[in-house]
Amino acid sequence: MRFSGRRVLSTLAKLVVSGTVVLLLLRRIGVESVVTELAKTQGGWVGLALAVFALSNLLGAVQWRWFLLSRGVELPFATVVAFYHVGLFFNNFLIGYVGGDVFRIYDAARASGRTAEAASAVFFDRLVGFVALTTMALGASFFLLHAYDVGPALLAMPILLMTLWAVALATLFHSRLAGKLASAGDVLLPRGLRLRLSNLYWQLHAFRHERGLLARAFGLSLVVQTLRVLVHYFTARAVGLNTHLAYFVIFVPIIALVSSLPITFGGIGVREQSAVSLFGQAGVAPGPVTAMEFLAYLVGIACSIPGGIYFLARKEQVKPKPAEATVLS
Numbered sequence: 001m002r003f004s005g006r007r008v009l010s011t012l013a014k015l016v017v018s019g020t021v022v023l024l025l026l027r028r029i030g031v032e033s034v035v036t037e038l039a040k041t042q043g044g045w046v047g048l049a050l051a052v053f054a055l056s057n058l059l060g061a062v063q064w065r066w067f068l069l070s071r072g073v074e075l076p077f078a079t080v081v082a083f084y085h086v087g088l089f090f091n092n093f094l095i096g097y098v099g100g101d102v103f104r105i106y107d108a109a110r111a112s113g114r115t116a117e118a119a120s121a122v123f124f125d126r127l128v129g130f131v132a133l134t135t136m137a138l139g140a141s142f143f144l145l146h147a148y149d150v151g152p153a154l155l156a157m158p159i160l161l162m163t164l165w166a167v168a169l170a171t172l173f174h175s176r177l178a179g180k181l182a183s184a185g186d187v188l189l190p191r192g193l194r195l196r197l198s199n200l201y202w203q204l205h206a207f208r209h210e211r212g213l214l215a216r217a218f219g220l221s222l223v224v225q226t227l228r229v230l231v232h233y234f235t236a237r238a239v240g241l242n243t244h245l246a247y248f249v250i251f252v253p254i255i256a257l258v259s260s261l262p263i264t265f266g267g268i269g270v271r272e273q274s275a276v277s278l279f280g281q282a283g284v285a286p287g288p289v290t291a292m293e294f295l296a297y298l299v300g301i302a303c304s305i306p307g308g309i310y311f312l313a314r315k316e317q318v319k320p321k322p323a324e325a326t327v328l329s
Contacts, residue, residue, distance in 0.1 A: 040239055040240050041291075041295065042237070042239075042240075043238075044238075045234045045237045046238050046295065046299065048234050049234035049238065049295075049296070050299055050302060052227050052228075052230050052234065053227070053228065053231045053299055053300065053303045054303050055227060056224050056227035056231070057303060057304075059220060059223060059224045060084060060125075060224050061077075061080050061084040061085075062077075063125060063128070063217055063221060064104070064122070065077060066220075067120075067125050067213075068080065068117075068121045070121070070207070070210055070213050071118070071206075072114060073111075073112045073114050073117050073118055074112070075108065075111055082307070083103075083111075085306050085307030085310065086100070086103050086107060086308075086310060086311045087101055087103050087104035087307070088300070088303070088304035088307050089304040089308040089311065090102075090103050091300075092297070092300060092301050092304060098126065098260045103311075104118075104122050105118050105122050108121065108122070116196075116199045120200060120203035120204045120206075120207075123200075123204060124204060124207055125217075127165070128214070128217050128218055128221045129221050129224070129225060130161075130165060130256075130257065131162075131165045131169075132225045133229075133256060134158055134161040134162050134165060135222070136222065136225060137157075137158040137161070137250045137252075137253045137254070138155070138158040138159065138162060139249075140247075140249035140250045141155045141158050141250055142155070143246050144244075144246050144247070157250075158250065158253070161254070172201070172204050172207070172208070173205065173208040225253075229245075229248050229249055229252045231296055231299060231300075232248050232293075232296050233245055233248045235292050235293075235295040236248070236288070236292045238292075238295060239288050239291045239292055239295065240288065241284065241288050241289075241292060243279065243282055244282075251275070251279060254274065254278060255274050255278065255293075258271070258274045259271040259274070271293055271297070272289075272290050272293045275289050275290070275292070275293045
């Protein structure tokens with residue numbers, strides 16, 4: 001793989017952003033404070049977080065396989081689980097929280113010869129997860145408004161996120177709107193890229209006709225995302241925090257979205273900084289929040305290690321089958 005000067009500069013910039021945010025956060029909080037909080041860690045809560053995260057990964061692989069099958073990508077469940085964990089492993093170290101999705105697309109495309117279909121399955125799997133998280137956050141915001149008389153500002157971010165997903169779905173499912181975007185693409189994009197994006201769009205657009213699949217996937221995603229919110233809650237309990245679960249349901253989706261921005265590796269730095277800012281609204285001190293998020297990050301790495309082992313141990317035995325659909329190349 002060749003590394004262009006632009007790519008090297010982009011990588012260095014992201015390393016600088018990650019390092020700067022971490023250093024500023026530690027300077028504000030104090031390394032001793034974080035170490036002190038981590039020293040209080042209770043192993044039982046960590047073990048529970050590990051078990052819950054592992055279960056969420058298996059269910060997440062089930063959801064992704066549903067989308068793959070709907071696009072004609074038929075892979076054994078064990079293979080899908082392996083590919084899913086490879087993606088999780090690299091999510092910890094690549095750009096944002098979604099860098100590992102590239103590996104999922106690559107592996108599924110190599111195994112099936114269906115690049116556009118594999119890409120659309122990963123994209124929609126990620127989108128449904130964000131919609132489920134935001135739905136949970138909106139519900140928790142209303143709960144806190146009613147039960148604890150917190151300020152209505154707590155609703156602002158979930159409503160903004162829900163609007164974002166609604167616009168994204170409208171763009172994907174509304175053919176006329178897509179046609180207008182395509183017209184703009186004819187002017188702005190080179191022909192080869194335009195054809196690839198058009199192929200991917202129509203794969204995504206086809207999901208509008210699979211309402212049963214979308215309903216099942218959304219229901220399962222609510223379970224998966226609930227488990228992952230509980231991971232943060234359990235790591236908080238592990239360092240002695242006993243903040244109401246509803247705050248985690250509201251704040252974790254926002255943290256996840258900010259962490260997925262392509263400005264740092266594995267969301268390092270921005271994840272902790274955003275958590276400190278959000279949980280500060282609930283009166284939680286920065287030290288325990290930073291320790292909680294760092295511990296949740298370690299739990300994520302531990303549960304994705306099987307994917308790293310599989311990636312290192314496997315040989316190039318995944319070969320593409322003859323393509324049965326238009327393939328992006």
